[in-house]
Amino acid sequence: MTDQSVINEYWLKESKDHTMRKKNKDIRERVINTAVKIFAKTGYFRTTMEDIAHAAHVAKGTLYLYFKDKESLYLATLEKHFDRAVTVLTEIETTERSAEEKMRCIAEQFINYMTGLKDAYPVFTFENLHTTGRIMKKMRPLVMPRIKQMTEIISRIVEEGIARGEFIDIEPRIAAFYFLSTIRTAFFGECFMSEIFSGSDAVMKMFFKGLKKKEVY
Amino acid sequence: MTDQSVINEYWLKESKDHTMRKKNKDIRERVINTAVKIFAKTGYFRTTMEDIAHAAHVAKGTLYLYFKDKESLYLATLEKHFDRAVTVLTEIETTERSAEEKMRCIAEQFINYMTGLKDAYPVFTFENLHTTGRIMKKMRPLVMPRIKQMTEIISRIVEEGIARGEFIDIEPRIAAFYFLSTIRTAFFGECFMSEIFSGSDAVMKMFFKGLKKKEVY
Amino acid sequence: MTDQSVINEYWLKESKDHTMRKKNKDIRERVINTAVKIFAKTGYFRTTMEDIAHAAHVAKGTLYLYFKDKESLYLATLEKHFDRAVTVLTEIETTERSAEEKMRCIAEQFINYMTGLKDAYPVFTFENLHTTGRIMKKMRPLVMPRIKQMTEIISRIVEEGIARGEFIDIEPRIAAFYFLSTIRTAFFGECFMSEIFSGSDAVMKMFFKGLKKKEVY
Amino acid sequence: MTDQSVINEYWLKESKDHTMRKKNKDIRERVINTAVKIFAKTGYFRTTMEDIAHAAHVAKGTLYLYFKDKESLYLATLEKHFDRAVTVLTEIETTERSAEEKMRCIAEQFINYMTGLKDAYPVFTFENLHTTGRIMKKMRPLVMPRIKQMTEIISRIVEEGIARGEFIDIEPRIAAFYFLSTIRTAFFGECFMSEIFSGSDAVMKMFFKGLKKKEVY
DNA sequence: TATGAATGAGCGTTCATTCAT
DNA sequence: AATGAATGAACGCTCATTCAT
Numbered sequence: 013m014t015d016q017s018v019i020n021e022y023w024l025k026e027s028k029d030h031t032m033r034k035k036n037k038d039i040r041e042r043v044i045n046t047a048v049k050i051f052a053k054t055g056y057f058r059t060t061m062e063d064i065a066h067a068a069h070v071a072k073g074t075l076y077l078y079f080k081d082k083e084s085l086y087l088a089t090l091e092k093h094f095d096r097a098v099t100v101l102t103e104i105e106t107t108e109r110s111a112e113e114k115m116r117c118i119a120e121q122f123i124n125y126m127t128g129l130k131d132a133y134p135v136f137t138f139e140n141l142h143t144t145g146r147i148m149k150k151m152r153p154l155v156m157p158r159i160k161q162m163t164e165i166i167s168r169i170v171e172e173g174i175a176r177g178e179f180i181d182i183e184p185r186i187a188a189f190y191f192l193s194t195i196r197t198a199f200f201g202e203c204f205m206s207e208i209f210s211g212s213d214a215v216m217k218m219f220f221k222g223l224k225k226k227e228v229y
Numbered sequence: 230m231t232d233q234s235v236i237n238e239y240w241l242k243e244s245k246d247h248t249m250r251k252k253n254k255d256i257r258e259r260v261i262n263t264a265v266k267i268f269a270k271t272g273y274f275r276t277t278m279e280d281i282a283h284a285a286h287v288a289k290g291t292l293y294l295y296f297k298d299k300e301s302l303y304l305a306t307l308e309k310h311f312d313r314a315v316t317v318l319t320e321i322e323t324t325e326r327s328a329e330e331k332m333r334c335i336a337e338q339f340i341n342y343m344t345g346l347k348d349a350y351p352v353f354t355f356e357n358l359h360t361t362g363r364i365m366k367k368m369r370p371l372v373m374p375r376i377k378q379m380t381e382i383i384s385r386i387v388e389e390g391i392a393r394g395e396f397i398d399i400e401p402r403i404a405a406f407y408f409l410s411t412i413r414t415a416f417f418g419e420c421f422m423s424e425i426f427s428g429s430d431a432v433m434k435m436f437f438k439g440l441k442k443k444e445v446y
Numbered sequence: 447m448t449d450q451s452v453i454n455e456y457w458l459k460e461s462k463d464h465t466m467r468k469k470n471k472d473i474r475e476r477v478i479n480t481a482v483k484i485f486a487k488t489g490y491f492r493t494t495m496e497d498i499a500h501a502a503h504v505a506k507g508t509l510y511l512y513f514k515d516k517e518s519l520y521l522a523t524l525e526k527h528f529d530r531a532v533t534v535l536t537e538i539e540t541t542e543r544s545a546e547e548k549m550r551c552i553a554e555q556f557i558n559y560m561t562g563l564k565d566a567y568p569v570f571t572f573e574n575l576h577t578t579g580r581i582m583k584k585m586r587p588l589v590m591p592r593i594k595q596m597t598e599i600i601s602r603i604v605e606e607g608i609a610r611g612e613f614i615d616i617e618p619r620i621a622a623f624y625f626l627s628t629i630r631t632a633f634f635g636e637c638f639m640s641e642i643f644s645g646s647d648a649v650m651k652m653f654f655k656g657l658k659k660k661e662v663y
Numbered sequence: 664m665t666d667q668s669v670i671n672e673y674w675l676k677e678s679k680d681h682t683m684r685k686k687n688k689d690i691r692e693r694v695i696n697t698a699v700k701i702f703a704k705t706g707y708f709r710t711t712m713e714d715i716a717h718a719a720h721v722a723k724g725t726l727y728l729y730f731k732d733k734e735s736l737y738l739a740t741l742e743k744h745f746d747r748a749v750t751v752l753t754e755i756e757t758t759e760r761s762a763e764e765k766m767r768c769i770a771e772q773f774i775n776y777m778t779g780l781k782d783a784y785p786v787f788t789f790e791n792l793h794t795t796g797r798i799m800k801k802m803r804p805l806v807m808p809r810i811k812q813m814t815e816i817i818s819r820i821v822e823e824g825i826a827r828g829e830f831i832d833i834e835p836r837i838a839a840f841y842f843l844s845t846i847r848t849a850f851f852g853e854c855f856m857s858e859i860f861s862g863s864d865a866v867m868k869m870f871f872k873g874l875k876k877k878e879v880y
Numbered sequence: 881t882a883t884g885a886a887t888g889a890g891c892g893t894t895c896a897t898t899c900a901t
Numbered sequence: 902a903a904t905g906a907a908t909g910a911a912c913g914c915t916c917a918t919t920c921a922t
Contacts, residue, residue, distance in 0.1 A: 290882070
């Protein structure tokens with residue numbers, strides 16, 4: 013839909029550096045990248061440190077050289093997701109397009125990324141904030157600022173759209189938040205509920221119809 | 230916003246039947262109603278069978294007389310959620326209102342229900358479909374038809390709206406699905422991310438602006 | 447040396463009740479009695495919960511029904527030692543004998559008990575107070591009062607001896623403390639260092655020579 | 664109480680040679696001297712090789728160049744303790760004093776040394792012989808001869824006292840063994856049980872009263 | 881039917897030891 | 902010789918599930 017060959021590199025970068033120059037950095041990376049997938053596929057609790065170690069081709073003990081405990085490793089995977097998301101958002105924000113185009117591009121990128129993790133539901137959607145007690149406590153301070161950050165970038169794009177007369181006069185943060193949620197809906201429906209849903213385009217269309225000024229025919 | 234005194238009863242029904250006529254049925258019910266809350270508050274994995282047994286004032290072993298295992302008990306709580314949701318939807322569908330009014334009423338009901346479980350993120354939103362491989366396998370056959378059912382009821386309301394000229398000509402299922410997702414967004418934002426979000430009304434407004442025909446002023 | 451058939455029962459009681467009337471009490475007892483020996487033989491750290499469970503013919507998990515953790519089980523074994531020691535001391539204190547006879551009887555009892563645990567160095571001698579950090583913190587409040595209690599009983603016997611003109615005029619507590627230490631010496635030398643030592647009688651003799659008034663020949 | 668400036672040097676020697684001429688010897692020494700303190704403070708099991716390596720400013724792997732394993736390192740620290748003890752004993756034996764004076768000097772030295780290791784219960788008292796089966800097996804052949812050696816030196820002093828008519832006619836080894844135990848008692852009571860004990864002088868006095876001939880007043 | 885004591889597989893984590901550099 | 906990253910066996914503890922009462 014939109015040109016994105018350059019941007020895509022951000023999402024895929026991790027699949028390349030298996031050459032291991034600095035052991036240190038590489039193992040950490042490898043572990044995180046492995047853990048991302050396993051956590052996503054199996055869930056936090058069902059995933060064992062042994063699973064991760066095995067999949068990352070390191071010994072169980074090695075994990076603890078790089079991460080204080082399971083929780084920390086999990087948080088590191090979240091961090092990773094967010095970093096990429098923010099990078100992509102920033103990248104797109106600074107391109108030259110209409111606000112709507114930027115947002116459509118973002119949606120496309122995100123959905124691609126999520127879909128790329130195949131059966132792996134990307135862990136950083138909002139609901140994960142609510143995961144069970146103790147881990148939640150540590151997550152909020154990590155996650156909330158990142159969501160805020162993401163929301164802010166999108167807010168700016170929305171503002172831009174409002175200023176340009178593309179969008180209706182709406183509180184930009186709310187539109188931004190709803191936008192992220194809409195992306196999730198599109199991805200989720202397409203991906204997991206294809207039996208009863210297959211209209212991510214239609215959903216996006218509804219979203220933009222709600223956001224945009226009435227066009228004059 | 231809308232009159233809902235009658236409908237509310239459905240959500241609250243469980244708090245009444247502590248009279249225990251048919252012991253059997255009563256224990257099962259009591260366990261489920263207790264488990265709903267505990268699972269919601271503590272999460273599936275952190276919740277122990279002992280927690281539930283204790284809170285439901287039965288012995289641990291008793292749980293296994295009524296439910297094959299923890300998973301089954303969990304699925305039973307899901308059923309409960311869905312049953313209520315469907316009941317409410319059906320109830321509202323058959324009232325005499327405009328399509329938009331029905332949908333707004335639904336949103337209100339759902340959000341009330343979710344909020345009523347306090348800090349407990351209601352377990353039946355879509356993403357839970359994806360929890361942990363093994364359990365998911367058993368969940369799909371249970372959950373998918375229910376979501377389908379819910380979607381269908383809402384679809385009919387949407388169709389109604391289209392037929393009446395309230396809504397644009399859109400695939401009703403997609404609108405229905407998106408509608409449920411929008412409810413979730415409104416609830417979630419309001420409830421867990423109040424720091425960065427507080428516009429459930431605005432979100433709903435955007436949704437309906439996207440759905441409704443351009444009004445002539 | 448002294449008649450002690452009755453008193454001995456206290457030390458040996460645990461070897462009898464394997465009939466298990468009240469499961470509850472019996473398992474707890476059995477575990478403690480087993481743990482006493484294993485801890486003594488193998489040491490706190492080298493002893494695994496599995497070792498104890500196995501030796502006590504219960505499952506690992508069962509241990510945790512009766513004891514919060516390894517530490518608590520260990521402390522319970524200490525408690526046991528002390529209880530018996532105090533019982534024996536009290537028993538002997540109230541008999542009709544000279545102070546010296548009482549003390550010799552105590553020494554004999556203690557040494558018998560220790561020796562009865564064969565290779566098992568009884569864990570309640572004073573130096574255990576100093577075992578490694580965390581466990582120590584919990585031990586002191588448990589152990590110190592017990593040692594105090596033991597010391598006090600013996601102190602009273604010493605006082606008695608002083609009052610009767612058997613012993614020199616010495617601070618009774620110090621004599622009591624030294625007495626317990628002397629018992630340990632006698633046992634230890636006899637038991638573990640027989641190659642270079644075999645004079646528990648001679649040690650006791652020295653102790654009493656130091657304690658008693660010069661006899662007039 | 665007694666002049667001991669010269670003798671003290673033996674105990675303190677390790678704090679001087681940080682000049683590191685022969686690297687080899689120096690690292691080994693440094694490790695042992697560090698380990699002595701850490702083992703004493705933290706206990707054998709709670710002490711990790713990393714702790715020691717870190718404190719001794721060497722890498723973990725380096726420890727294994729000088730010691731086969733943790734156990735061997737521990738045994739080496741015992742050696743150290745014993746070496747010093749024997750040196751001190753020998754030193755004192757050859758001075759010109761009465762037997763009692765020599766023994767009092769020994770007691771003072773030992774207690775000073777123990778106290779110098781601060782909260783660290785000196786690891787070479789007899790009871791440590793009994794730590795944990797496996798290690799014990801290796802310890803006995805190392806430790807027993809040393810204790811024998813120490814006992815013998817003290818025995819000679821006792822014999823001397825007997826010969827000079829200072830002491831009663833007692834088996835010197837037993838007196839020697841009891842003497843070491845009495846030192847331990849004095850130190851231990853003073854150091855760890857000050858709440859219920861504070862009479863190391865009184866204890867020593869009792870010991871010597873038991874050992875010495877009745878004086879004629 | 882209801883109980884809850886007993887079970888034991890399974891997990892997170894530690895740490896002595898190895899080995900490539 | 903010296904390093905310290907990597908290893909993996911081993912342990913304490915949890916908790917879903919069973920079963921004798």
